[in-house]
Amino acid sequence: MSEPISASDTNTIEISQETDRPWERLEELADAGDTESLTTYLESLSVGDQALALSRTDEAHLQTVLTSLAGEDAAELLRHLSESQAADIVETLPAEDAAAIVHEMPSDEQADLLGDLDAKQVSAILEALPHEEADAVRKLTAYSDDVAGGLLVREILRFDYSTKVADVISTLSENADEFRDYDVQYAYLTDAENRLVGVLPMRNLLFARRSDPVADIMIADPLSLRDDTPLDDLIDFFETHHFLGVPVVDAEGKLLGVVHRNAVDYEATRAAENDFLKSQGIIGGEELRTMPLFLRARRRLSWLSINILLNIGAAAVIAIYQDTLEKVIALAVFLPIISDMSGCSGNQAVAVSMRELSLGLIRPTEMLRVWLKEVSVGLINGAALGLLVAIVAVVWDGNPYLGLVVGLALFANTIVAVSIGGTVPLVLKRFGFDPAVASGPLLTTVTDMCGFFLVLGLATAMLNQLI
Amino acid sequence: MSEPISASDTNTIEISQETDRPWERLEELADAGDTESLTTYLESLSVGDQALALSRTDEAHLQTVLTSLAGEDAAELLRHLSESQAADIVETLPAEDAAAIVHEMPSDEQADLLGDLDAKQVSAILEALPHEEADAVRKLTAYSDDVAGGLLVREILRFDYSTKVADVISTLSENADEFRDYDVQYAYLTDAENRLVGVLPMRNLLFARRSDPVADIMIADPLSLRDDTPLDDLIDFFETHHFLGVPVVDAEGKLLGVVHRNAVDYEATRAAENDFLKSQGIIGGEELRTMPLFLRARRRLSWLSINILLNIGAAAVIAIYQDTLEKVIALAVFLPIISDMSGCSGNQAVAVSMRELSLGLIRPTEMLRVWLKEVSVGLINGAALGLLVAIVAVVWDGNPYLGLVVGLALFANTIVAVSIGGTVPLVLKRFGFDPAVASGPLLTTVTDMCGFFLVLGLATAMLNQLI
CATH class of the missing domain: 1.25.60.10 (MgtE N-terminal domain-like)
Structure with a gap:
């Protein structure tokens, strides 16, 4: 994998080419x-x-x-x-x-x-x-x-706090090979009951008198976290502190191990990747195409079956207005447009809310604030989209009232979609559900129902102008 | 923020409560x-x-x-x-x-x-x-x-490789406060032209003779990367090697700085978060609701306007079959269901392809492999969804042929959707486009068109049985 480059005499890595099969x-x-x-x-x-x-x-x-x-x-x-x-x-x-x-x-x-x-x-x-x-x-x-507790490593350097500096150095020197894999910057010092009493930065050994106990050069009362500290708090901890690791203790203050920054970063990336997968309907575990066919089909289908039921529920609104639709068949062309576009607008609002939630910029209780911020965007974008679809309808069908109906419906439903999309993640989060999984289907169902109702309801009200 | 716990006598952190306003x-x-x-x-x-x-x-x-x-x-x-x-x-x-x-x-x-x-x-x-x-x-x-080059830090410990061990130690000791912020495990050793010649693990100082030059205890010909190494290769590097950082050199082998593992992990998380945002239609930069209204509306609208044009294009298929629709108005109820469900199935395939691409489990050229893996899932799930929607149609409308038309259409269109969803990210990646941005709209447009065409085409062919 590595290839020395003569010009520089260093071991600069050329990333290897793809190997065939x-x-x-x-x-x-x-x-x-x-x-x-x-x-x-x-x-x-x-x-x-x-x-x-x-x-x-x-x-x-x-x-x-x-x-x-x-x-x-x-x-x-x-x-x-x-x-x-x-x-x-x-x-x-x-x-x-x-x-x-x-x-x-x-x-x-x-x-x-x-x-x-x-x-x-x-x-x-x-x-x-x-x-x-x-x-x-x-x-x-x-x-x-x-x-x-699930992210810690037990493989740490641990000494009794009364150990002499000289003894620590000779242990390190004797086991240099083993410790090389530890990426060690700190040793952890405990008392006879294995309770954490101090942290010893390895560099302090450089300047210490060899006959002193390590307790003299340790950082006493070091920061530590409990074994049940959740990931979000760990992320917060490592954002606040420069440390590469933090010791973890149980309820009695006994040292269990160390959580490294890397492990937390890795979990944070995984959480972001999972949010993406879940929002696209990959639920119940990661799917790789090397997995058995029936496992893959079953997992995907469990998600699809919920969605199709919600979809059928929403489409029932169309069935209610079948008489209107029969008289103004052109409306059928616009129903899927209004459904899709409201989904798009709503998903944008969902994404912004989830991002703000994860950054801490919004609290799950601040529904009104989010709603006001979304309605203003919805008014602008709903007007633009509504106008566009109205023009298309008029140009195609020749009836300005058809334009009015579909334009107004898309305008109003865009506002509905961003309102729901913005607030649904907050509600789900507040009640302990996963916004990445549930926001999409909930949003689509409500905006579909509402969109079909708006188009067909308005059309029914203006039926004389449309026929 | 920190609160000593008397039971354990350590500085175990209690994460602070939310502060009001x-x-x-x-x-x-x-x-x-x-x-x-x-x-x-x-x-x-x-x-x-x-x-x-x-x-x-x-x-x-x-x-x-x-x-x-x-x-x-x-x-x-x-x-x-x-x-x-x-x-x-x-x-x-x-x-x-x-x-x-x-x-x-x-x-x-x-x-x-x-x-x-x-x-x-x-x-x-x-x-x-x-x-x-x-x-x-x-x-x-x-x-x-x-x-x-964009991820490196210049703030590193750098010595000439002929420096004596004693001089390095005294420099460290004199500047202990400053270096505390560096999270230092390594010093980097250069020649008179600032070319990287070695890396010095700080722990080696512990066991060295103070009169020797550091060159005697350095790792010679250390691994380094060029300044133009892309993020994917950096991620690969840190997965392969345990290092916390890697020195970065320019074309002449001159040391520019060090890229830390943390910086790479951070960018990896950001990339995953951005994929999520982009797939939901937040394009052209992150949106926070504290940003100006018109910026937020404009960015969202640029994405929505492309989508509405694609949507109108797809809906044109419905307009072509208006005569059929007029005769079998019940079909209008199923058009949005078929459009939405195909989108769901296709998005699942998109997500799996993007994940496999990022893990290196699939190459952008392996279209046939992905297609075969998707078709098999599509056959199973398409059959299940098609059967369900057919039953709903028959129960509601009483005409078994309506069930046959919508069931067959959803079955076939599910296969189309997973085929396109699975392969589109590979094609986009191969031609240098961002799959997270473009996969969704492309997928929806093609599956909508195809779904409308299938339902209405089949219905036209069976018109005598449906009326």
Whole structure:
């Protein structure tokens, strides 16, 4: 992957070119049983190509690849994959092999991975792990992904606060290789009951007298967070503080581990990606096209069936006005336009509300404020869209009253759509629902009903002018 | 914000409660001119409440707040805000005051902020900065946000590689306060021409002889990236390597600065959030409801006007079949259902394709693969939805042929929708367009046209059975 450049004499990386069909090469190497070439080949691939190659390799070869790699290399490989892909792969492995890989993962990744497997497989893997480790993993897996307990790593530097500076330095020096993987800037100091009493910035060791206890150069009463601190508060914490990590304690102040900034950033990205997926109707877990067909179809269908019922409900309004529609058939052309455009306007308002909610710029109770801000935009854009559609109607049909009806309806329904779109996420949030999932269908149903009612109701009122 | 808990004797943070109307308190304190209380009050607020308070404070008070804080505190405050909010606030300040704040920001934030201001204001601020700094800022601002050059910080520890260990340690010790803000784990070693020759992990200083040159304990030929490395490759780099930062060099191998993992994670989150906003029709920049009404309306309208034109084009299909519709008015009830449901099915396929593209699990050229995977889901879900809508039609209208027409149409159009939804993001990506912006409108237009054509075409063919 890296290529020294003679001009600069440094190891500047040229990102590798796409490899053609890397999964075929992977299967070849697995068949040949040459572990070293396999490892080298995988390392030569970009992260994207690793994910691609593994997703396209058949199950038998995949097992050979993962079991022939050293546990550590396999763990490293899995951490580059999306969580659902990693879980899908581990599910194909015998529990013993899966346990060997899990054993090499840092504790936050262990918890993530096991959280995505089914209960039966989790207990099989836990049984295959060393007893003590299994206990620790079980404890962390009990936390959900979005609280401090579920995001912490147990692999931290921990010393009794009475340890001498010289002893800390010699421990560090003896275990330099192991600690290299920790990205260590701090050691955490505890008392005899494992309660956190201080944090020791490693750089303080540089200037310290070696015979002093580390307590003399530690930061006493360090900031820490409880294990049940939710993700939003963790994001807030790392925005407020420059730290790369924060120690996490349980109800008794005992040190459980450290949540790193990276883990929180990663979850924040995942939350944003999930909001996108959910708003598009991918619910109940990420979908990759390598997953079984019926799982994919079933998950998508559960979302579609709710939507079609809501849609049929909205369309019932049209059925009520069938007589009017029969007399002014041109209205049928405009019904889908009004439905689609109101959806578009409403979704814009939904997106702005969700963004403002996540930035803290609006509170779930401030319905009136949002509504006023949306109505003003709705008046302008509704007028523009209504005018446009009215002109189209008049030019096409020749009857100015048809223009009046559809123009007025779209104008009014745009205002309805932005009002609902702006406030629905606040209401959902306030009552503990997920705005990303539920805002879209609720918005579409109400604006469709209302739009059909406006067009057909106005047309009924002006029927004499329209015929 | 922090509250010691007696039970544990540690500084476990209780996340502060929401403050009622914090902007009023802020305006009071600004009027009183008490800088110290102002600083203390702002620090007591959560990041969300800071953003809220600043967004609701009027312009005059905001100027007082920002100019009465020390430049450093004001810079700290702005970094907690979203980029568009920060830019909006800085735009209200005189160039001198803005420059005093910019001066205190790390270089990547300087570049971000100035990138969001208009050109006239940027040059006013640059003129008010010290000459040398203005040059450096100008250089970084020239890079776009999504390449290494635009994300790097210049504030790094940099030594000549011939410096003695003892001299590095004493420099660190003398400047301990300044370096505390750097989150330093590495120093970067350069030759006389400022070319990167090595990286020095700070922990190596612990075990080194003080009279040796740092070159003896450095990592020689360290990995580095070019200034034009795009964001996707940076994400890939940090997924592959454990590093917290990577040095960035120009074409001649000269060290420009370091891109930190955090900056890359932040951009990744922003990209995911923007995909969500764009897919919902918030285009041309983030919208906050504190922005001017006409800006908000104009940006939203530019997106809506394209959509309404596409919509009118699709609805033209209905106009063509007006005769059929006149004879079987019940069809008008099902047109919006078929349009909406096809949009839903297609959007699911769009979301999965965009996710697989971003994970590298699919290449933009693999249209056939995606299409096959989507058709199979489309067959199942189309059959289920088609059957449901057919039953509804038969129960409501009593004519089995109406059920046949709308059921078949929805079945076929679901397959069309997932085929288009799955492949459109690949095509757009391949030709350099943004799938998040363009997939939705393209999908809706084609599936609407096709759906209307299917319902009304089938109905025309079976007209004798339907009347």
